[in-house]
Amino acid sequence: QSALTQPASVSGSPGQSITISCTGTSSDVGNYNLVSWYQHLPGKAPKLMIYEVTKRPSGVSNRFSGSKSGNTASLTISGLQAEDEADYYCCSYEGRSTLIFGGGTKVTVL
């Protein structure tokens, strides 16, 4: 089980939009519309931001959106704010009741 591939870091200025990619295979990301995204702040529990590729849980800002094309899923943060600075992880179902995470992306607000 190899981790999904994410860029190590992405940065942007306040107000800009950034996109984080998450590349898997035809056995995980490409085979299921079951990709979720988590925001992880240091010392805190991760927080679910997107599930089933595009859906936002109640209470999550609509500045966060998700998409998928083939074996690659993406998380876009629009109108970047200082409070968005965190690590972001994608996660995909890969069958047989198992999940796989991405390596994580550190988002920096310049």
Add this chain to the structure above:
Amino acid sequence: QLQLQESGPGLVKPSETLSLTCTVSGGSITSSSFYWGWIRQPPGKGLEWIGTIYYTGTTSYNPSLKSRVSISVDTSQNQFSLRQRSVTAADTAVYYCARHNWNHFTIDYWGQGTLVTVSS
């Protein structure tokens, strides 16, 4: 409000067994559609999914850890536990317990995490 709390030794010797327990409060561990599991994060690295258990005892594990890991449940105590055998320094990590919502294949509630260090 559902809460999960990890407990267990913070230091384990190499080759020994790591044991952690997660206590669930504010909800029942026997709720349908919810599985209960563990995720870990080694220092400076990303999240790694370990496995889950349903209250009936059905388990699923990360294939790369399956030979050393077991998860059990105690419905009378509203708890579930992780045992990881033959640990090495590479198993040093923050271990999170979490609720998995298998309606959407997401992890919707997490504990705060507990650091387990493997060292002699």
